[in-house]
Amino acid sequence: MRTIDWVDGAVELVDQTLLPDKCVMLRIHTVDQLVDAIRRLAVRGAPALGVAGALGVVLAGGDPELIARLRAARPTAVNLAWGVDQVAEHLPEGPGAVLAAALRVRDADIAACRAMGERGADLLAGDRLRIMTVCNTGGLAAVERGTALGVVQTLHERGRLAEVLALETRPLLQGARLTTWELARMGAPHRLIADSAGPYLLAKGEVDAVLVGADRIAANGDTANKIGSYALALGAERAGVPFVVVAPESTIDQNTPSGEHIAIEDRDEDEIVAFRGVRVAPEGTRAANPAFDVTPHDLITAIVTDQRIIRP
Template sequence: MRTIDWIPADDAEREPGRGFIRLVDQTLLPDSLVELDIHDLDVLVDAIQRLAVRGAPALGVAGALGVALAAQNLPADLARQAIAELREARPTAVNLAYGVDTALAALERGGALAALEAALRVRDADIAACVAMAERGTDALTRLIPDRAALTVLTICNTGALAAVEHGTALGVVAKLHRDGRLVRAIACETRPLLQGARLTAWELGRMGASYDVIVDSAAAITLARGGVDAVLVGADRIAANGDTANKIGTFAVALAAARAGVPFLVVAPETTIDPATPNGDAIEIEDRGGAEVRFFRGVRVTPPDATALNPAFDVTPADLITAIVTDARVIDVVAGDTPASDTPAARPVAAETTE
C-alpha cells in the first residue's frame, strides 16, 4: 500500500498522462482504512488542509502530483491560479512548495506530460530517500550508542509510511531497527490536538508487529528523565540553514527534556526538507490551524462554550538541542558544529548516494 500515488486513467493509452491521485484518508485512521480518489485540485487542497494527507514527504509528492492534475484538467490560466493556492495550502512544510515548484518548472518547459513525469520522479525519489534515511539513521544510532545493541526510542507525531509514500522518515528508522531485531520498544507521544501519534504512529507500529506504548505528550519529560529511553527520533517540516528545525507542536518540549536527560535527539528528514533560503528558525512561518481543533475533538466540545484557543501546528527546535540531522544523503553532526549549510566531510552530501 502506498500513502499517495498516481493512478493512470483507463484511457491512458489513448491519452498518455491522464489519471488521478489516490491517497489514504488519514483522518479516518485507525478506525477505517479508506482511500480517496482525487480528480480535482480543489479536492486535493481540501484533503491537505484537513490532514487527510499530511507529513512533509507526502505533501511534497501531493504538491507535484497536484500540478500534473491541474495541467490535465484546467485551462492554463485557471491551472496557474489553482497551483498557487495548492502551494500555500500548508505554509510551514517546505516540501509542499518544493513538489509544486519542481512539477511547475517541468510544466512550463514541456507541458502536462512533462509535469507528470517530474511528479513521478518526486514520488520515486521519496521512496529511495526513505530507504537511505533508514540505513543512515540506524548506523548513526550505532555510532552514538555503541554499548547497546537494542534500543528503546521515543518519537512524536507520525513520521512513518503515512507521512511519505511507502517507508517514512524517523519512524522508518524505527521500522528498520525492528526488522533488524534491535528495537526493544517504541514510545509514541499522542501528539495533541489531533493525536497523530496515538492514532497513526500506534497503528503503524502495530501493523509492523513492534512493541510500543502511547504516552500523553506531557509524560515525555518524566519518561526521558527516568532513563528508560535511549534515543529520540523525530521528523521535520522545514530545516533552516543553521539547523533549527520546525516539526509538530510539542517537539521543542521533547528536545528540552532529552537535553536535560542526556538522550541523543535525532532529526530524520530528506534533503528536500532543508531550506537554504531560511537562515534560522525565527524566519520559519508557523501555521496556526485555528481554535476549533483544540476546543473540539471529533465533533465533541471539550472546553467551555466561550473558551478561546491558540493552535500553532508546529514549533521550532533550536539546533543546539539537536544531536544530528539524518538525511538521505548525509548525517550532519550538529554537536560538532556542522549545519546543513556546512561544507565539511560530516555535512557534505555523498554524491554517489543521492536520490536525485
C-alpha cells in the same frame, strides 16, 4: 500500501482523518479537492506533502492560479512548495513531461525514505534500543516507510528495537491514531504515552534516543516540527539522550536563515476546544493552536537525511 500515488489519471491517497477506524483511499481529480485534503490533514507529513504538490501540478493542467493555491495550502511544510516547484518547471515541455517529473518525485521519496532508515539505524549505537517519537513519521507521512519511523522500522527489521514510546500528539492525536496503527502493522513493540509524560520518562532513563521528523529545516539547522518536539529536545538535552531529526534533503530550506524566520501555522481553535465534534471545553473558551514549534539547532544531536548526517 502507498500513502499517495498516481493511479489511472488521478491522485489516490489514504484519508488519514479516518484512521485507525477505517482505511479509505480517496481519489482526487482536481486541485481544489487536493487542497481540501491537505488542509484538513487527510494527507499530511512533509514527504507526502512534497509528492502531493508534485502530483497536484499534473492536476492543475498549467493553470498558474491553481498552482499558486496548491503551493500555499500549508505554510510551514516546505516540501509542499518544493514538490510543486520541482514539477512546475517542466510545464513548457507538455503534459507528458509534467507527469514524468511528478512520478520522479514520488520514486525519489521512496528511495530517500529507505536511505534515511538505513543511515539512521547505522547512526544509533547499541542493541534493544528504546525510542521515543512524536506525531507520525512513518509510511503515512511519506509514500512508503517514512522518516523517523522509517528508522524505527529498520531497527525492528534488524532485531535492534526494544520498544517505541509514542507521544499521543495533541490535539489531533496523530501519534495515538496513526503511529500506533503503523507500529502494530509492522509488529513493533510499543506503548502510547501522554505528550506531557515525554520529558519525565526521559529524565527517568527510560529512553535511549528521541527520533522526530521535520517540516522545515532552516539554513542554520533550526528545525520546525510538530508541536511538542521542542519539549522533547529540552528533556533529551537534560537527560543526555540523543535527539535526532530525520528528514529528506528537500526539507532543508537554505532560503530560511533560522527558526525565527519559519512561519508557524496556527490552526482552528475548534481542534483544541473540541475533538471529533464533541466539545471538551466550556462554550466561549478561546484557544491558541500552533501546529508546530521550533527546536534550536544546539539541541539537535544529528540531522539524518537521505544523503548525509549533519551535526548542527
